[in-house]
Amino acid sequence: MVPHLPVTRSPARPLSAAPALASRFRRATAAFLLGTTILSGAAAVVPSAAAAAPVTVPAVSQELPGSFADLVDRVMPAVVNVSTVQGGNAAPEQRGMPGMPEFPPGSPFEEFFRQFQEQQRGARPRAERQQAQGSGFIIDAAGYVVTNNHVIDGADEISVTLHDGSRLDAKLVGRDPKTDLALLKVDAGKPLAYLEFGDSDTARVGDWVIAIGNPFGLGGTVTSGIVSARGRDIQAGPYDDFLQLDASINRGNSGGPTFDVHGRVIGINTAIFSPNGGSVGIGFAIPSNLAKGVIAQLRENGTVSRGWLGVQIQQVTPEIADSLGLGQPKGALVADVTANSPAAKAKLAAGDVILALDGRPVDTIKDLTRMVADSKTGSTVKLDVLRRGKRETVSVTLDAMPDQPQVAAATQSPDRPGAAQTDSVLGLTLSSIDASGRRRFGLSEGVEGVLVVGLEDAADGVNLRPGDVITEVGNERVAAPAQIAAKVQEAREAGRGAVLLRVNRQGTEQFVAIPIKKA
Known part of the structure; x- marks a missing residue:
């Protein structure tokens, strides 16, 4: 079915x-039929100021099956x-009726009220088998x-009915x-x-x-x-x-x-x-x-056993591509690397952009996901990677995909004293991390970087929010707002239209590209 x-x-x-699909169809509230000319072995002429070769449209009628x-x-x-039968416990509506009391198992009234309820429902069985x-x-x-x-x-139970009508257990x-x-x-x-x-x-x-x-x-x-x-x-x-x-x-x-x-x-x-x-x-x-x-x-x-690389990846947006100097927004950006994974052993790092696997281009993160999953466990693949502006080839021996990804829980430790440094960069109100900031936003001791504590009007539309921690700018670690301001100025002088930030949001690493024009 x-x-x-x-x-x-x-x-x-x-x-x-599926929300994404449904929203696209809801937006499609009208359709328009464009006028077309059906050509059969004729030619359509493309108008142009310069002499253009005619575009020949071959007849397709001979390809249509009668x-x-x-x-x-x-x-x-x-x-x-294919037919199936699924058993189960009594349906929820059979366990009780609105306004009727519930009695503990073994109660003298339990059987009496069960019989009464079944009579009210037409004496249906206690457990229905769904087909x-x-x-x-x-x-x-x-x-x-x-x-x-x-x-x-x-x-x-599963059964199969063949074309000749015979029914077989499967x-x-x-x-x-x-x-x-x-x-x-x-x-x-x-x-x-x-x-x-x-x-x-x-x-x-x-x-x-x-x-x-x-x-x-x-x-x-x-x-x-x-x-x-x-x-x-x-x-x-x-x-x-x-x-x-x-x-x-x-x-x-x-x-x-x-x-x-x-x-x-x-x-x-x-x-x-x-x-x-x-x-x-x-x-x-x-x-x-x-x-x-x-x-x-x-x-x-x-x-099914699937190959496993051990990275968290995100799509390369036009802004991220601009910040990295990529001509096209293609590839899979490594946001984080799982410890002791094949990626970690091959020295892949956050900020790497995977552009191809065994020579096959990776245009989207779905491409990489499918390619790795289709690869055999234990096989070695070659990844074309953009790393700090240079292209490299990295060999990775894939492992079996774990059934349940293991996530290490962050442990809380006593806050460290120290006065926070604050600054405004690209419409973001930034602060170094101190004891007060850790308490306010629930940051674990292991999180280091620059804390986003507020957004100004100039940051409207930027994918950041208070509580985010900026850990890297342009693939370099940062610990103070002044470092971020300096990296933004470097990107501006280099003619970049955006600057790439690595952000820790509630323990999850991701990259965010911020257009410099919003400064």
Whole structure:
């Protein structure tokens, strides 16, 4: 089943929408249809003051399929329905009724009032078993079935219904909540029709796609459309890289395949955006190239092991790029390095900007997250890093991602005496850290730097607030407001439009670029 946004990726429970995605759709309050001319083998002339070569638009009619029937006939036998049953304790509304007293277990009145309440509700059983349905597809003649993790999450029983109507019990081989994928196994006593993964990286916006699944429990249903967008991040998890489709995807389509026109699986349907629970032509599918490695590990080990670098990273904004002398706001800025991590052992440091991994460009922090996760534990990767204005190559041997990141708790110690120094820089009221400042803002003894104690009008829009501690400016440690003023003046004289600060906010390190023009 496909959850609609806002609904959960669980077959039975509603949930809230991804805020970032929902806000973008709320802002889209009107749509405009632009006039276009359809050319068939003709040429469109681009007006220009200088003589410009004509832009030829090739005819596309020969690429449009007359029918998907032959393709559907080939792939339909390998698409299945997935049904689950989930038991549990009595539903909350069965435990009591408004205005009715609660009695301790074993009380003489407990059974009497239980029977009375059941009569008022129509004598429903004390524990209801919830059923849910989704979709899946077979990837091996031996009976391995791919579906979404949220389709089978919490299920006590899982069954698969094949195209011929036969119903088989399914065993959970493994699941990966971070990518919302799961692998099942059925025993049909015979080889089963199966599908192969295609190359989702070759899917282009505008390409035809076909989705098959079990919407609303209706059974094998085929819909078609195009790839509407690539690389969508819907805030569903750390590895969001969805294909957006306009093929009709509804509840129950979750886990079903999306095909290209050659019948290869290029996506696994997993979510929709919908204000009412029905399809509005905005569906999301996990790309096959992301799913391949996950499914292979689930089949072999039952779990997924991901590479781990051990850094906290943040996106390079235009202001940060300006402060660092980068031409484009690309890369992943290292905000902090985890102690004893692969990054620490390779001498990566806060302020480094990771621009590429094994020659593959890192344009966003999502790129780096996926690349590291896709790398094998124990493998050595080469990072192209911008460090203090110079490019370097750093080799890092990745470790296994820990299940629970370990965070060391800061311990409080007695305040140190000393008079604080204050100054105003870039519209920020700054102070050196003294005993009073530590008490006022709850700073631990281990935090050192320059304390932000106030913001002036000139600092309007700056991503800082009282209680933040500036620990570095331009990759150099600072302990007094005068040092920050001097670094700002250096950046101004160098022609920089912004200055880069490293900030400790309630124990979390991050970088903030402040435009110098706001001084």
